Amino acid sequence: MNMFQQVVATNDNVEACKDVNIAIMIAGHSRKDGLDTKDLMSKNVSIYKDVASVLEQHAAADCKVLVVTNPANTNALILKDFAPSIPEKNITCLTRLDHNIALSLIAEKIKVPVSDVKNIIIWGNHYLHRYPDINHATVTIKNEEKPVKERIGDDHWLKTEFITNVQQRGSALNRSQKAKNSALSCASAACDHIHDWVYGTPKGKWVSMGVYSDGSYGIPKDIIHSFLVKCEKGKWSIVQEKKCIQCLELIYAMVGLTIDALTREKMVLAAKDLQEEISMAKSCLD
Numbered sequence: 001m002n003m004f005q006q007v008v009a010t011n012d013n014v015e016a017c018k019d020v021n022i023a024i025m026i027a028g029h030s031r032k033d034g035l036d037t038k039d040l041m042s043k044n045v046s047i048y049k050d051v052a053s054v055l056e057q058h059a060a061a062d063c064k065v066l067v068v069t070n071p072a073n074t075n076a077l078i079l080k081d082f083a084p085s086i087p088e089k090n091i092t093c094l095t096r097l098d099h100n101i102a103l104s105l106i107a108e109k110i111k112v113p114v115s116d117v118k119n120i121i122i123w124g125n126h127y128l129h130r131y132p133d134i135n136h137a138t139v140t141i142k143n144e145e146k147p148v149k150e151r152i153g154d155d156h157w158l159k160t161e162f163i164t165n166v167q168q169r170g171s172a173l174n175r176s177q178k179a180k181n182s183a184l185s186c187a188s189a190a191c192d193h194i195h196d197w198v199y200g201t202p203k204g205k206w207v208s209m210g211v212y213s214d215g216s217y218g219i220p221k222d223i224i225h226s227f228l229v230k231c232e233k234g235k236w237s238i239v240q241e242k243k244c245i246q247c248l249e250l251i252y253a254m255v256g257l258t259i260d261a262l263t264r265e266k267m268v269l270a271a272k273d274l275q276e277e278i279s280m281a282k283s284c285l286d
Helices: 013-017 037-058 072-081 096-110 148-152 155-159 161-167 171-177 182-199 261-285
Strands: 022-025 064-067 091-093 121-123 131-133 138-141 144-147 207-212 224-232 235-238 243-246 252-255
Touching (some): 013 037, 022 182, 064 182, 072 091, 072 207, 072 224, 096 138, 096 161, 096 182, 096 207, 121 261, 144 148, 148 155, 155 161, 182 207, 207 235, 224 261
Parallel strands (some): 022 064, 064 091
Antiparallel strands (some): 121 131, 207 224, 224 235, 243 252
């Protein structure tokens, strides 16, 4: 059955936000507009403060929000602060584009379909300090699942060219595919983000989402940071760091993920960068 019924094109925020269950925020100025960082932040803070007030008053109570426009983490945090009735777990930002680019680069390197690679993680923020972590990623070859790191066997490439290409939004991959418009990749990533959030991630698979930090992995609370998450029944949860738990047989076991020193360093750097950006955004509000 075709469930599609109607498209409403409007420049009225109230009409656009009335009773919406999912809001994908693509409004805002980007660095391409030639603005310096302070002016860029000031203009986007104003936009997201205003739209937050409208969502607060007119969106459905269970509205899920995805902020796409950069600086996405900070824009999402401003929106959260000015829409306090929307649950903090319902406000996210897009890092799935970087996640998808990382998957594509790994698949191209190994020469397998993208669908055979999983569990890459994007830590951090929307900009240069986002960090692609492949330490827990796997690739399936001839029905056998193997660690990506082991299969590639090229630490130099993984620590240099791979990271640079992800941070530069897959520029090398785009050139190789003669991509004409990165907006299509961004739109596809936004669809992936919402699809997995609403319908859930397959068992054993994680994805990257910019979500409100609860202090996991030592990331400061009260910022929106990219974590690895799994989704179920319309809710996301952060896949947790490895820790010791007591089993029923009174044996202690280690469960979760282990984070190496380099990844920890990159996560701290990204969090610091975000905190500085948030301070600038709040000064614009003042």
